[in-house]
Amino acid sequence: MCPSRTSSSIMDPSGLLLLLLLGVQSSTGSLPPPRTSFLLNSAVRPLVHFSLPDVQNTNTLLLSDDGSTLYVGAQDAVLSLDVSQSDIIALKKKVEWRPSNSDITECQRKGKNPSVDCPNYVRVLQLINSTHLYVCGSYAYSPHNAYIDTESFSMVQQGGAKGHCPFNPFQRNIGVTIEGELFAATTTDFKGVNPQIFRHFSKNGRSDVSLDSSLGLLEEPAFISSSLDPADRKLYFFFSEVGKEFNFVNKLQIARVAQVCKDDVGGRRTLQKKWTSFAKAPLLCQSPRQLPFNVLQDVFTLQPPEGSNTSDTLFYGVFTSQWSSDSESAVCVFRLQDIKTVFTGSYKTFDVGKHRWNPLQGQHSHLGKCGQDSASDSILDDIKKNFLTGGSVKPVGYGPIVVSSGQQYARVAAMRTKAANGNQYTVLFLLTESGFFHKVVLFDLGPQVIEEIQVFKQPQLMKSIILSSSKGVLYVGTSEGVTAVPLANCSIYKTCSQCVLARDPFCGWSPTQRACTSLDTSPDPIVQALENGGVDEKCGRVTRKRQDREILVPLNEAVRLECVKPSNLATLTWTSSQFENLPENLFIQSAEGKLSFFATDATFGSYQCEAEEAGYKEVVASFSVRQIASPRSVRPSADVNNDNDHKHKDDDLVTVEPEVLEESYPTESKRDDKFTTIDKEIVIKKNHSGLGNIFQHNNSESTPTSNRDVQCGRKPLSEAHEKYSYFSALVWVSILLAVCICVLILGCLYLWHQNNLGLKVTPLVSEKDSSHVNNCMETVPSLSTTEDAGPELKVVD
Incomplete structure (x- = not known):
């Protein structure tokens, strides 16, 4: 009897129940959120991407020993890419390797989808010797292998390869060559239910096992x-x-x-x-x-x-739980x-x-x-x-050294790097199922996510990563193409404080260059503070006062001041010269750092936004809010052609977004406004719905600007909010009133003219009641009093 197929439990029900009871408690020590975040195609954290329109599923990667060539196994093709330059990935050569039409037909006859299951997915890509590559593909659910000459990059031989790679192209497998021998762990049947571990191409007269x-x-x-x-x-x-x-x-x-x-x-x-x-x-x-x-x-x-x-070799493994629904x-x-x-x-x-x-x-x-x-x-x-x-x-x-309760990691790479203090630090590169790379540094006090970088949009069924520590690049292969991710980009940190607070062992502040630079490229000693804060000691307290940005708004307008976080870990606090603490009945501070209030005599004044991270504080935005004389004086020139193209439901709000200064910060917007972008345009919007609509304001709306800036002296008002002004309303009301008066006068003149001509009109005295007077002039209100009334009309028979 087969032991593994007829075995029973060594755990009694009470032990299982205890295990389940222990497991219902929530996880502790989860990773903190990433300090900085960069979306795909970010201009601040650029990546190098390669793809071909006729090639898909470029997810089997092999880096040459010298690091200058990246071999890629794809769907129906094998590529040779030039990666000798860090900022360019170029195609050197390509070999097409497709199943024949009869192979596709046979695959379809066995119940497989011809366009999804039956192409040839390259699943093993290894150097078999110094001159040839060995490749194995699913080949329409009939595994084949081939040899490729690395010099000419041409296929020199191919044949059947059952047991070298799986029939099912989406089933995970292992294929590695060691000293010319292939060690494969895969399934050996069409259904993919018979697993095996092989040694093929055995040397020295040994048999395959x-x-x-x-x-x-x-x-x-x-x-x-x-x-x-x-x-x-x-x-x-x-x-x-x-x-x-x-x-x-x-x-x-x-x-x-x-x-x-x-x-x-x-x-x-x-x-x-x-x-x-x-x-x-x-x-x-x-x-x-x-x-x-x-x-x-x-x-x-x-x-x-x-x-x-x-x-002392270490193995870093990514694990998930079959019981977790999150x-x-x-x-x-x-x-x-x-x-x-x-x-x-x-x-x-x-x-x-x-x-x-x-x-x-x-x-x-x-x-x-x-x-x-x-x-x-x-x-x-x-x-x-x-x-x-x-x-x-x-x-x-x-x-575990890392526990994440909000991300499901799929791939991992690790490397050691020496910091400025001479200590060695381990850096993990973790790829999430949703397409983000987390760069995690393992400190004595716990892991820290230095940054997260989006590398693909849609979840990928098949993906792989290769780390080149010598080149400082991580290569990611997916169905969308091959992406090269630089391990660090120190230039994104513009100030000493932000460079040091990043706690990136690859980066440090150079006092002589006055820039954040890589340890490998800086000829001078650099400043770092990885384990502890100490930003004041490393960089010195910044005493330069940021110049206030002047904001001119009408009285009783709703105002919102925005402040960009230097990082996702920073907390923002607003202060004002008029108040020791901003009263809650006058000001509303949102979790994203926005300050909202009505412009009144009590709230006009200066405001500062201060960011605090790891005990270090710095002012990141400063405003001076002043009253403008009249609504008419703030009306900038408008483009009448665009007057009807921009209508906003909250038209009584002045929003002041922060300027993109030299000291910009590496944080970009993400889903659900989780992160704040540094690439926002500077916009001042004037609306008419009051403070209640402050939190309904949509920052993503297009706001074309005028040629003049009357309101704040820096940036013009949006033309989308110019059409509703007090002056326009007054003109329209005056015109309507004049028209009504003219119509009334013309009507009375017409009746008077008809009476003078002797035409039959309504008699002055009614035949039924001679005591009543019916004078048309009574329709015009008299401004005289009863004492000043004219002579009494008498009726003469």
Whole structure:
């Protein structure tokens, strides 16, 4: 009976209940928000993007040893890109590799979508030797491989490649070449349900080897990454699979690391041409009193510093939780020495009678060892059945180094860099599912997100990243193309305080150049304060008073002053020379930093916006609000042709947005106004709906400006708000009144004229009641009193 397929739980229901109760508590120690944010195609933080209109799914990347060429495996093509210059990605050569029409038809006949499933997606791209590339593609659900000459970049040979890469182009796999041999972890069937780990192209007369298919050594794995330990000549595979040692209601995912000896040749009779060194162990990534992060998404291998022991190699893994309904992820780091210790420790054995895994008793020193080709059949049979370790690989520090409760990370890269103080710092580059890169620095007091950069818009099913620390560039491959992300852009910080507050180990302030510069390019000592604040000591307190920006507004107008945050972590405070504290009955301060109030005698005066971050304060905006003499005097020249094109529902509001000064800050707008942009135009808007509409104002509306600036002396009023003025209203009312008077006078003159001609009109005296007078002049109001009335009319028979 296969142990992995018939195993039952070692966890009783009470233990599971306790685990669930512990897991309902909220996560702690989540990452702080990014300090600065940059949207795609930002002019402040530019990226280099490459794409071709006829090439899609450029998501398999390989960087040449000299870093000058980036090879790209795409859909139906392989590209060679010139990346020798950091600001340009240029196409060198392209090889098309498409399935034939008959291959597409056959793929469609088997129930696959011809345009989605049946193209050739390149899934393995490796240097097989110094002159040729090895590529493997899904090729219309019939895996093929090929060799490409790197000099001429032409295909020299191709053929079938079952077991080299998956049939399903969207199934994750591992393919790596070591000393001319291909190690592949993939599925080997059309349905994608038979996983295998192979060694192909074996050297030195050895046979190719694979896993023993008679045992369920792997259960629905999702292969993630691999890494070679050159000292022990072992290859480690990282993946997630269904954990059959636990019998849960739902399939329980377990993160794993498996090992094989690179030079394994299998046994003589037992395990012929099969791995005799295969073993697997759980990877544990769990915060205290929390459910574990059990689904592995990506692993990055960070080699130790030169001259160090290879056992100090670190593996940075991105994990998610199958129980979490929110975007939640964590990063755990594992040491190679700890993995080795687990594989040389205790193992488990499957008890067929009780259908459960139990600790393996006795000495079994041969488990997890290399060089078992001459072992006896009994030892090989023991190796064949006992492949699961008794212990788990625990992370460094026994918990995650990064926990994010608002982002789901998909890929990770890591590097070490030396700061100005000589200390080494680890920087993580984490790619989110939504398309943002988070640059995270690991400090002693906790991780900090230095910046986030958007690299693609739509979520990507397939994506990959390659870090070139020597070039200072991170390459991202998606269906949208290839994007090069510079690891740092120090020039975005314009002042010493902002450069130091960024806490970016790549950047520092140069006192001689008076600029924020990279450590690699600065010939002079630079200023940094990574661990502690100390901006005052490093940069000195800024004593220069910012000149007030004069704002002229009419009395009783609603005014809103806007202030740009230097960073997402800064807090804004408004102060005024007229008030010790701004009274809440007169002023409204929004969370985004806007100050709103009515222009009255009590509120005219100067206002300053002060930003505070890490204990450092600085004034970032200053205004002087003064009364203007008359509404007519603030009417600028208008373009009558555009008068009807700009109508605003809140036309009684004067909005003053901050100027883009030399000391601009690297923060851009994002979804739901989460971040404030530094690229806004300076606009003053005059509206007519009162303070109640202050928070309904739409900053995204187009506001063409006039040629004069009467109101504030700096920027003109918007023509969209000029059409409604007191002067225009007065003119229209006067015209209407004059027309009414003229109509009334003309009517009376007409009646008088008809009476003089002797025509029949209404008699002065009614035949029925001779005591009443019906005089047409009575329709004109008399201004005289009763005493001054004229002679009384008498009726004569």
